[in-house]
Amino acid sequence: MADLTSQKIPVTVLTGYLGAGKTTLLNRILSENHGKKYAVIVNEFGEIGIDNDLIIGADEEVFEMNNGCVCCTVRGDLVRILEGLMKRKGKFDAIIVETTGLADPAPVAQTFFVDEDVQKNARLDAVVTVADAKWLADRLKDAPEAKNQIAFADVIVLNKTDLVSPAELNEVEARIRAINPYAKLHRTERCQVKLSDVLERGAFDLDRILELEPEFLEAGDGHDHHDHHHGHDHHHDHDHSHDSHNSGGLKHYHDEDMQSLSLRSAKPLDATKFMPWLQNLVASEGQKILRSKGILAFSDDDDRYVFQGVHMMLEGDHQRAWKDGEARESRLVFIGRELPEQMIRDGFEDCITP
Amino acid sequence: MKEFDPGDNAASIVSVTDRVRPLSIGMPVTAVHFLGSQAAFVGAEETVALVNTAGEISPVAVHGGGILCVASDGTRVVTGGDDGRLVATDAKGEVTLLATDAKRRWIDTVALHPEGAVAWSAGKTAFVRSGRAEEKSFAMPSTVGGLAFAPKGLRLAVAHYNGVTLWFPNMTANPEFLEWAGSHLGAVFSPDNRFLVTTMHEPSLHGWRLADNRHMRMTGYPGRVRSMSWSAGGKALATSGADAVIMWPFASKDGPMGKEPAMLAPLQARVSMVACHPKQDIFAAGYSDGTILMVRLNDGAEILVRKNGTPPVTALAWNAKGTLLAFAAEDGDAGLLEL
Numbered sequence: 142m143a144d145l146t147s148q149k150i151p152v153t154v155l156t157g158y159l160g161a162g163k164t165t166l167l168n169r170i171l172s173e174n175h176g177k178k179y180a181v182i183v184n185e186f187g188e189i190g191i192d193n194d195l196i197i198g199a200d201e202e203v204f205e206m207n208n209g210c211v212c213c214t215v216r217g218d219l220v221r222i223l224e225g226l227m228k229r230k231g232k233f234d235a236i237i238v239e240t241t242g243l244a245d246p247a248p249v250a251q252t253f254f255v256d257e258d259v260q261k262n263a264r265l266d267a268v269v270t271v272a273d274a275k276w277l278a279d280r281l282k283d284a285p286e287a288k289n290q291i292a293f294a295d296v297i298v299l300n301k302t303d304l305v306s307p308a309e310l311n312e313v314e315a316r317i318r319a320i321n322p323y324a325k326l327h328r329t330e331r332c333q334v335k336l337s338d339v340l341e342r343g344a345f346d347l348d349r350i351l352e353l354e355p356e357f358l359e360a361g362d363g364h365d366h367h368d369h370h371h372g373h374d375h376h377h378d379h380d381h382s383h384d385s386h387n388s389g390g391l392k393h394y395h396d397e398d399m400q401s402l403s404l405r406s407a408k409p410l411d412a413t414k415f416m417p418w419l420q421n422l423v424a425s426e427g428q429k430i431l432r433s434k435g436i437l438a439f440s441d442d443d444d445r446y447v448f449q450g451v452h453m454m455l456e457g458d459h460q461r462a463w464k465d466g467e468a469r470e471s472r473l474v475f476i477g478r479e480l481p482e483q484m485i486r487d488g489f490e491d492c493i494t495p
Numbered sequence: 496m497k498e499f500d501p502g503d504n505a506a507s508i509v510s511v512t513d514r515v516r517p518l519s520i521g522m523p524v525t526a527v528h529f530l531g532s533q534a535a536f537v538g539a540e541e542t543v544a545l546v547n548t549a550g551e552i553s554p555v556a557v558h559g560g561g562i563l564c565v566a567s568d569g570t571r572v573v574t575g576g577d578d579g580r581l582v583a584t585d586a587k588g589e590v591t592l593l594a595t596d597a598k599r600r601w602i603d604t605v606a607l608h609p610e611g612a613v614a615w616s617a618g619k620t621a622f623v624r625s626g627r628a629e630e631k632s633f634a635m636p637s638t639v640g641g642l643a644f645a646p647k648g649l650r651l652a653v654a655h656y657n658g659v660t661l662w663f664p665n666m667t668a669n670p671e672f673l674e675w676a677g678s679h680l681g682a683v684f685s686p687d688n689r690f691l692v693t694t695m696h697e698p699s700l701h702g703w704r705l706a707d708n709r710h711m712r713m714t715g716y717p718g719r720v721r722s723m724s725w726s727a728g729g730k731a732l733a734t735s736g737a738d739a740v741i742m743w744p745f746a747s748k749d750g751p752m753g754k755e756p757a758m759l760a761p762l763q764a765r766v767s768m769v770a771c772h773p774k775q776d777i778f779a780a781g782y783s784d785g786t787i788l789m790v791r792l793n794d795g796a797e798i799l800v801r802k803n804g805t806p807p808v809t810a811l812a813w814n815a816k817g818t819l820l821a822f823a824a825e826d827g828d829a830g831l832l833e834l
Contacts, residue, residue, distance in 0.1 A: 197577075198600070200618060202637055204656055204678045206697065217656060217678050218638055220696065225577055225601060228525070228539040228561035256696075257718060 149264040150226075152236040153340055154249050157271030158280050158287040159242030162300040166271055166332040166339070167191060167239055173336055180226055180233040182219070184241045195233055197222050201241060203248045206255060213255070213453060214248040220256050227262045235340070236263065243286045246270075246293040247431065247452055253345070254454040267342035270294035270324075271332065275304045278313050281320070281396075291317055292399050292431050292476050294324045295344035303330045312392070319394035321476055322355035322401055323434075347458050350447040353403070353434055353472040402480050404473040404489045409440040415492040419448070419455065422488060427453030430477040436460075438469035440494045510799040511789075515830040516550050524823035527810035528567035530586035534821035535572045536810060536829060537565045543572060543584050548819070550831065555588045564615075568607040569815055575602025581615050594622070594630070606642035606651070614642050614651050621653050623664040631664045641681035646688050654679035654693045659703075661691075673708060675701050681721075686729035690750050694720045698736060700743075704750060711752055713743055717765070722811075724771040724778065726792065731757070733769040733778050740766050740780045740790065760790045760797055768811040768822075775817065781808025785824050800832060 157163045171179060171193050180195040204217035219238065226236065238249060246268050253265040270290045273280075277299075280287035291297065297317060302310055310328065317326065325342075327334045343349040415437065423430060433450040435457075448457030463469050475485065523539040536544040540561045545553045558576035565574045571583045579599035583591045593613060596602060600617040607613055612625035616639035624630045637656035644651055653660045656678050661671040678696035685692070690711075692702040698719050702711030720736035730746040739761035743751040760766075760780050768781035776792040785805030789798040801808075806825035813820055823829035 200638060202656065204696065205676070215696075217696070221603065221638065221640075222601075225561055225563050225603075228523075228563065229577070230523075230539075 149262060150230075150233075150236055151266040151341060152223075152238060152253065152263050153266050153342075154246060154268045155237055155239045155271070156244060156246050156268060156290045156293070157242065157298075158273065158277070158284060158290065160276070161242070161271040161273040162298075162332050163239055163242070163271050164191065165300075166269075166298060166334070167237060169332050169334075170237065170336060170340065175336060177235060178233040180229075180236045182222055182236065182238045184239065195226075195229075197226070199238075201244060203245075213251065215252040215255050216248045219249065219252050220259060223259050223263055230262075235266075245286065245289050247289075250293070250345075250451045251454060254451060254456065265345045266340070267295040267344035268293050269296045269298065269339045271298045271300050272313075272317065274299050274302045274310055274313055274328075278316050281316055288320060288396075288399050289431070291320050291324075292478075294321060295342060296339055297321070297324045297326045298332060298334050298339065299326055299328045300332050301330065302328045315392040315394050316396070318355075319396040320399045320401070323353070323474060323476070324356065326356060345449060347447045347449065347456065347460060350434060350436060350449065350460070353436060353474050355403075399476070399478050400480050400482075401474060401476045402482055402485060403475075404471075404486065406471045406489070406493045407468070408493050409438045409442075409469060410471050410492050411494050412439040412442065412446075415439070418488050418492050422485065423450055423453050423455055426477075426481060426485075429479055429481070430475050432476045433474065435471070435473040437471045437473075438463065508797060508799050511832065512799055512802060515800060515832045518546060518550060518552065518823075518829040518831060520544050520546075520552065520823060520827035520829050521554075522827050523825055524810050524827050524829060525562065526565045527812045527821045527823055527829075528565070528569075528572050529812055529814035529819065529821065530567070530570060530572065532814060532819065533586045534812070534814075534819070534831060535567070535584065535586075536821070536823055536827075537562055537572065537574060538827075543574065545584075545586070545588055546821070546829075546831065548831065548833065553588055555584055555590060557582045557584055557590055563601055563603055564605045566605045566607045568609060568611075571607075573605050573607055573613060575605045575615055577601045579617070581605065581613070594624070604639055604642045606644050608644040608649065609646070612644065612649060614644065616642060616653070619655075621651070621662070623649075623651060623662075625649055625664065633660075633662055633664075633670070635660060640679050641693065643682040643684055643691075645684045646686055652682045652684065652691055654682040659691065659693060673703050675710065677701075680719075681723070683723055683725070683732075685732075685745055685750075686725055689748075690745060692723065692732060694723065700734065702750065704752075709752070711750060713751060713756070716741070722766075722768045722770075724769045726771040726778065727774050727776060730776075731792070733771050733780075735766040735769050735780075738762060738765055740769055740778065742792070757792075759792070759795045760788050762786060762788075764803065765807075767807045767809065770811040770813055770820075773813055773815060773817045779811055779813070779820055779822070781811045781822060783807040787811070787822055789820075801830065 181193050182197045200218045202217040206213040437446040444459040447460045524536045526537040534546045543555045559578040561577040571585045573583045579596035581594040596617045605615045614623045619635045622632045635655050641654040651662045658674040679693040681694040698716035700713035716736040718736045722735035724733045731742045734741045739758040742757040764782040764784035771778040781787045784803040786803040787801035809825045810823040820832040
């Protein structure tokens with residue numbers, strides 16, 4: 142299947158609140174000497190000044206699917222545009238979809254799960270969110286769209302870092318981490334980020350779900366790139382109840398309505414219990430769950446099972462055999478709004494083999 | 496279920512594969528229409544290839560990019576492109592520019608009226624130009640998914656999100672709105688003008704009896720319906736989208752209401768194209784594995800036109816007399832069958 146996947150055109154979704162620097166990043170991607178051709182889908186009424194041969198204006202029409210679930214929405218215009226673009230296969234290597242500053246990324250992502258024809262030809266590579274270091278903290282308070290975009294992101298480009306002090310930068314980063322500790326975060330000025338950090342991420346590729354650990358950062362060390370992992374293993378499972386506390390110099394916040402929840406078990410799971418539980422969970426709580434991911438060890442199964450989801454949509458597969466000596470540990474993460482934490486924890490506990 | 500295995504089953508079905516004139520169009524093909532005895536194969540981009548009965552191929556440059564939609568009235572094929580142009584190509588290969596979008600938007604859909612009117616859409620705007628009259632446009636509530644002219648009068652069905660707008664371009668009356676939740680992507684009128692059927696983004700069809708706007712839900716498809724064709728006289732509507740051709744009965748005044756569709760020519764592959772014979776109760780069906788069958792409606796008897804083993808069949812058409820069948824797979828491997 143690897144070959145088939147690689148033939149599909151990768152699609153990067155570029156999101157971010159108004160003025161964060163989406164167009165700057167887009168122009169950087171397009172102007173870099175990478176030898177690749179991009180088809181760019183922008184909002185028809187969006188910012189101008191994008192220099193590219195293949196640029197398509199989109200209407201951002203969000204359609205509800207008639208399958209009974211209210212949060213199952215797709216971008217109808219995107220279905221049509223991707224179908225049209227596929228007539229020009231070979232004329233471009235990848236697609237970038239720039240959303241408006243107020244857009245919810247979910248319908249864009251769900252388009253790639255729901256539509257059969259889109260799935261056949263294209264694959265969602267990653268949701269990249271550009272955030273304004275100076276104003277994001279304010280937007281997280283007054284703009285639910287901004288919070289959605291942070292929560293949904295696989296990659297966060299924290300831009301305009303030159304406009305804030307190191308302390309303010311750490312502050313906004315801690316606010317981001319309170320919502321989404323799993324995204325790759327890059328601090329930038331004028332969106333100066335390596336293209337390999339935003340493109341070809343394979344964030345929705347089941348084969349590339351390797352680990353599910355929060356991205357830890359050290360506060361105030363003054364480096365531009367903070368995306369390196371640290372060896373120590375914090376258990377950052379949001380079991381703290383107070384609003385903020387210090388941990389290794391980086392403040393930990395708890396966002397009022399958007400959280401991440403991480404679950405783990407060293408004992409194998411019972412697949413006959415886990416699968417129905419997960420499906421019921423996303424069916425009933427899918428509106429609250431923005432993203433979910435998991436690496437699972439089932440009893441009587443020598444393969445790692447991986448899954449990922451967007452709201453109510455799930456996809457999962459056996460990934461590979463567990464390696465000798467590899468800890469057969471199950472990990473799940475949920476990012477969402479007002480997650481029913483105790484209910485999820487209890488449900489998960491019931492799926493663990495005695 | 497059965498599978499056409501050229502080795503074992505070749506003898507068990509009547510085959511006319513040896514009578515097909517093979518063609519290599521040399522480009523991905525998305526549609527075919529007959530202009531008299533010439534087959535016009537529509538490429539995925541830039542080119543329409545005219546092919547005469549001797550198998551001679553004449554490519555005609557029509558667009559400076561992708562070809563997004565096509566319609567034909569038997570004398571011309573009209574194509575809309577991502578170059579914002581609407582272009583007519585006739586049997587001699589003469590190209591006429593019909594319209595250019597002012598903002599160079601994609602021309603997403605096109606429809607032709609038997610008396611010469613042409614309709615097209617770009618984004619949320621539908622346009623109509625009838626024979627001599629000036630161009631008219633109409634803004635829809637959402638992007639136009641499909642267009643169809645009614646067989647009588649100048650009436651245009653515009654499919655979009657949550658329903659269909661019936662627009663009489665030459666009348667001042669407000670357009671009629673037929674509501675049904677969901678995204679409607681294609682539309683056809685029955686030849687007797689009594690029914691309107693749309694294909695939906697979900698794998699289903701929706702229909703209205705126009706006399707009383709009664710709804711007809713036609714569901715159960717595993718995949719989206721992309722190809723529809725009326726049988727001779729409009730007695731049934733043949734559709735793609737399943738691993739058999741789904742035929743909805745339209746002969747009675749209630750159409751398919753309360754009736755089961757016929758399922759003909761099942762294979763272990765998805766039907767990608769259907770084309771009913773213009774005069775006889777026969778249809779041709781193309782499949783996702785490249786197979787093409789001719790099927791008799793009354794008893795389901797099958798004749799093999801093309802064996803499996805290629806990309807999906809994307810183009811299939813009869814000429815008006817019903818003496819020629821043209822087809823192509825996605826990769827441009829094509830053929831002509833003279834009956």
